Amino acid sequence: MLSAIADYIKSRRNELGRHVLFVGHAIRTSPDEATVESLLHEMATEWAGEHDIELPDEEPGRAALEAMAQRVPSHLERCRRLRALTADRRPSEAHTRLARMISDGYFPAIFITDPTDLLERSLRNQHMEPETDYHLLVAGQDSPE
16 A cells, blocks of 8 residues: 555656645554554543453454543543553564655645554654654544554
């Protein structure tokens, strides 16, 4: 999919800086190729176990994430838990490619549903600073969709 997006954008070089990028939560992470969505489910399931919350057999990760969103109103606390789980992960090739395209000026604004900082780390590796070189909006942290 990333190749299709890159080809589409590159074919419209004359429109540089007029595109907005939306990145979903299914992007994979290094080193084990786990998706961000699966990491969110893992974090919430661990939290549910710590609080003796019974989860259904079908889609326990989704149910745990919904329970956590309802019972942990502090966004900061949810982010701390996720950060602890993702601290040892590296930006994937997809993060790096996206950061290069952003650095090259293809996207002045990025909308993501990925609550990790992996894309931001890739952007820092490209010597880019938020609000100066790009604008990033993280949306939907608590939504299983």
